[in-house]
Amino acid sequence: MKITIVQGSPRTGSNSSKVAVFLASELERKFGASITMVDVQKINAPNYGSNTNFDQEEEVARHFGDADGLLFVVPEYNGRVPGAFKNLTDYYRSEFKKKPMATCTVSAGPFGGLNALHDLRSWMLYVEGVVSPTKLLVSGAGKLFDQDNTPGDAHFNINYPVFLEDFIWLTEKLT
Ligand SMILES: Cc1cc2nc3c(=O)[nH]c(=O)nc-3n(C[C@H](O)[C@H](O)[C@H](O)COP(=O)(O)O)c2cc1C
Numbered sequence: 001m002k003i004t005i006v007q008g009s010p011r012t013g014s015n016s017s018k019v020a021v022f023l024a025s026e027l028e029r030k031f032g033a034s035i036t037m038v039d040v041q042k043i044n045a046p047n048y049g050s051n052t053n054f055d056q057e058e059e060v061a062r063h064f065g066d067a068d069g070l071l072f073v074v075p076e077y078n079g080r081v082p083g084a085f086k087n088l089t090d091y092y093r094s095e096f097k098k099k100p101m102a103t104c105t106v107s108a109g110p111f112g113g114l115n116a117l118h119d120l121r122s123w124m125l126y127v128e129g130v131v132s133p134t135k136l137l138v139s140g141a142g143k144l145f146d147q148d149n150t151p152g153d154a155h156f157n158i159n160y161p162v163f164l165e166d167f168i169w170l171t172e173k174l175t
Contacts, residue, residue, distance in 0.1 A: 004067035007039040008074030008085035015141035016106040020073040036063045040084050048090045064095035069171035073104045076116035096127040102167035104136040112137025134166040
């Protein structure tokens, strides 16, 4: 099963990136998934419509289009998804139609990026993705992992396995 993870933070050393890497390793370990990471921080797409060449445009299209399912790990910036993430997704549309999608939102604060979750799911419905019923809200993201990159938060450790299982369940149904 081919899963593309979209890491939606443009920040160097972001907490969303750490969560994305952890979920990637769990998908490989528990489900034998083949993971591709589309990282907004590394891809650095030019502003859509600025007539600046986006060298990786076709490569990213393949990462979206070829995937059996898309897992989005996205931080909340000012109550919405980051502009850099929205800018990247604006290059694509048909790749998202009928694609299984899962939503993980990340916040350093206590509310797990709930506003970004609603923003993200609204966009997913618009582009006609099929949204997994189970969400993963990550609160206190700056303190989630210990030195060995093991998550120490009881809430996260209860929720992330169910989140991944339900995403894989949906993806298998639609593949
Ligand atoms: C521009 C900006 C806006 C932010 N706005 C919010 C916000 O609205 N709500 C929130 O809970 N955290 C907000 N944060 C903090 C993020 O939750 C925090 O940076 C967290 O680590 C996830 O983002 P990251 O993946 O970029 O690290 C904001 C951070 C930045 C850089």
